[in-house]
Amino acid sequence: MTALRPDLAVIAANVAPGSRVLDIGCGDGALMAALRDGKQVDARGMELDPHDVAECVAKGLSVMQGDADSDLIDYPDAAFDYAILSQTLQTTKRPDKVLDELLRVGRQAFVSFPNFGHWRVRASLLWNGRMPVTRLLPIAWYETPNIHHVTVSDFRDLVEAKHLTVEGAWFLSGDKRISDAAASWRAEHAVFLLSR
Amino acid sequence: MADAEALLAQSHVLEHAAPLALDGGQALTGVRVAYETYGTLNADKSNAVIIFHALTGDQCVASPHPITGKPGWWVRMVGPGKPIDTDRFFIICANVLGGCYGTTGPASLGPDGQPYAMRFPVITIRDMVRAQVGILDALGIEQLHAVVGGSMGGMQALSFAANWPERTRAALVIASTARHTAQNIAFHEVGRQAIMADPKWKGGDYYAGGKGPDKGLAVARMAAHITYLSEEGMHEKFGRKLQDRTEKTFGFDADFQVESYLRHQGLSFTDRFDANSYLYITRAMDYFDLAEEVAGGEGGGRLADAFRASKARFCLVSFDTDWLYPTAESRTIAHALNAAGAPVSFVELSAPFGHDSFLLDVPALDRVIAGFLKQ
Numbered sequence: 001m002t003a004l005r006p007d008l009a010v011i012a013a014n015v016a017p018g019s020r021v022l023d024i025g026c027g028d029g030a031l032m033a034a035l036r037d038g039k040q041v042d043a044r045g046m047e048l049d050p051h052d053v054a055e056c057v058a059k060g061l062s063v064m065q066g067d068a069d070s071d072l073i074d075y076p077d078a079a080f081d082y083a084i085l086s087q088t089l090q091t092t093k094r095p096d097k098v099l100d101e102l103l104r105v106g107r108q109a110f111v112s113f114p115n116f117g118h119w120r121v122r123a124s125l126l127w128n129g130r131m132p133v134t135r136l137l138p139i140a141w142y143e144t145p146n147i148h149h150v151t152v153s154d155f156r157d158l159v160e161a162k163h164l165t166v167e168g169a170w171f172l173s174g175d176k177r178i179s180d181a182a183a184s185w186r187a188e189h190a191v192f193l194l195s196r
Numbered sequence: 197m198a199d200a201e202a203l204l205a206q207s208h209v210l211e212h213a214a215p216l217a218l219d220g221g222q223a224l225t226g227v228r229v230a231y232e233t234y235g236t237l238n239a240d241k242s243n244a245v246i247i248f249h250a251l252t253g254d255q256c257v258a259s260p261h262p263i264t265g266k267p268g269w270w271v272r273m274v275g276p277g278k279p280i281d282t283d284r285f286f287i288i289c290a291n292v293l294g295g296c297y298g299t300t301g302p303a304s305l306g307p308d309g310q311p312y313a314m315r316f317p318v319i320t321i322r323d324m325v326r327a328q329v330g331i332l333d334a335l336g337i338e339q340l341h342a343v344v345g346g347s348m349g350g351m352q353a354l355s356f357a358a359n360w361p362e363r364t365r366a367a368l369v370i371a372s373t374a375r376h377t378a379q380n381i382a383f384h385e386v387g388r389q390a391i392m393a394d395p396k397w398k399g400g401d402y403y404a405g406g407k408g409p410d411k412g413l414a415v416a417r418m419a420a421h422i423t424y425l426s427e428e429g430m431h432e433k434f435g436r437k438l439q440d441r442t443e444k445t446f447g448f449d450a451d452f453q454v455e456s457y458l459r460h461q462g463l464s465f466t467d468r469f470d471a472n473s474y475l476y477i478t479r480a481m482d483y484f485d486l487a488e489e490v491a492g493g494e495g496g497g498r499l500a501d502a503f504r505a506s507k508a509r510f511c512l513v514s515f516d517t518d519w520l521y522p523t524a525e526s527r528t529i530a531h532a533l534n535a536a537g538a539p540v541s542f543v544e545l546s547a548p549f550g551h552d553s554f555l556l557d558v559p560a561l562d563r564v565i566a567g568f569l570k571q
Contacts, residue, residue, distance in 0.1 A: 050545055053542075058564070061541070064530055
């Protein structure tokens with residue numbers, strides 16, 4: 001088995017064994033398969049791309065083709081122990097509403113996103129005056145699916161405004177952990193575990 | 197089709213010893229169910245898969261058709277190493293109740309030695325499934341690895357999973373619906389009226405003297421066939437091209453290729469299908485409403501309740517060009533299964549062939565089916 005993407009590895013390490021999980025934007029199902037095989041997790045997925053859904057079905061995973069912006073509404077309240085949204089928040093139309101839905105269908109929610117406050121991004125904008133194209137945000141502004149760029153500080157503000165509890169936060173540069181203090185400018189990637 | 201010939205098909209007939217109690221309240225005695233099997237049933241009888249056929253299909257899913265000689269209707273999907281792998285699974289495919297290929301239907305002889313014709317009781321999708329569950333009992337198969345079906349076959353797969361929840365571990369439903377809509381019923385009614393308007397239909401009593409209502413049946417098939425295709429597919433295939441001529445005749449010959457094609461489809465259908473069977477099977481589909489069926493009352497019931505007792509895995513597949521059973525119908529089923537907490541996958545595949553996509557070359561479908569059944 002190939003190693004999980006660093007943010008997914010953090011999530012996988014912190015999901016309780018035997019729990020019920022909904023992975024929204026689950027891609028080819030790598031995290032779900034790891035949770036199922038390693039932790040006996042009952043994992044369900046949602047994914048927009050039919051090729052990825054087919055890939056998941058081929059892995060024996062239960063995945064619904066659907067859109068985080070519109071289709072979470074079909075899930076009952078508290079149906080899952082965890083709702084997971086990895087590298088997808090910044091592609092949704094209304095990240096704040098998606099966050100509400102995550103904590104409606106899940107008792108807790110893992111949210112991971114690329115940090116737009118990373119120093120490379122800041123430097124690129126500052127020195128070049130152009131929208132940054134980085135390792136984690138590799139697509140030019142006109143064709144990127146990321147329509148709501150967010151920084152660690154922005155996300156903390158949203159969490160506070162919504163009176164959510166941060167149960168855990170992990171900040172990564174590559175696959176290395178970054179201290180909370182330096183996260184806002186040094187983290188390429190953030191993972192939050194939230195509850196209401 | 198070398199591997200289709202190499203595939204060993206076994207033909208069987210199940211004779212129901214007891215009368216089959218039908219949803220309509222009647223009981224049918226002496227029911228026979230003709231079915232084919234492919235592959236080998238393993239020692240603990242855990243590798244059986246039932247494939248349910250669509251409206252005008254038959255039990256010859258992967259073996260040559262007895263009348264037309266054409267390869268099986270799903271030979272691209274069923275065989276050694278294929279998505280529904282006969283090296284691994286024991287495949288059962290039966291002709292439905294009300295059909296015309298060896299299973300008891302309106303053309304069969306009743307207790308008085310005369311064809312049932314319109315005396316045949318009106319049947320439901322669940323009645324069709326009920327007749328086939330008898331095969332499992334006869335073979336001593338307690339639980340299937342999976343039930344699989346497209347279109348009307350998908351309705352049977354849903355009915356099976358809802359009504360015999362202990363008897364399958366998985367259900368794969370392709371291009372189907374949990375209930376017939378007014379539009380679905382309307383198209384079927386056009387077909388039935390075409391058959392009944394044919395003077396040779398004779399109230400259904402046409403078996404004794406020569407030809408039946410072939411013209412009506414052909415029109416029914418032509419109308420239905422349009423609903424199986426997509427507008428894009430039809431346009432691509434035919435456009436407004438003329439058939440065997442360079443100018444319009446200003447008459448009512450089949451000037452356009454699409455007319456000629458439909459006439460051919462209609463006529464060739466009459467060689468292989470019984471008009472009364474068409475009436476009864478389309479009626480069964482029109483009556484299908486899984487939520488209502490499980491609730492036991494008309495117009496009532498939550499679809500999610502239909503799956504409460506099921507522990508099966510489900511997979512639903514729709515096609516983006518299918519307007520007969522569009523994606524929304526599959527989504528409705530998927531949501532109900534979600535609400536019932538069932539493990540369910542749903543995917544809309546892109547294919548140009550409309551409703552017929554499930555029978556045609558759509559590689560993504562092969563992958564989904566193989567992957568889902570592998571577990």
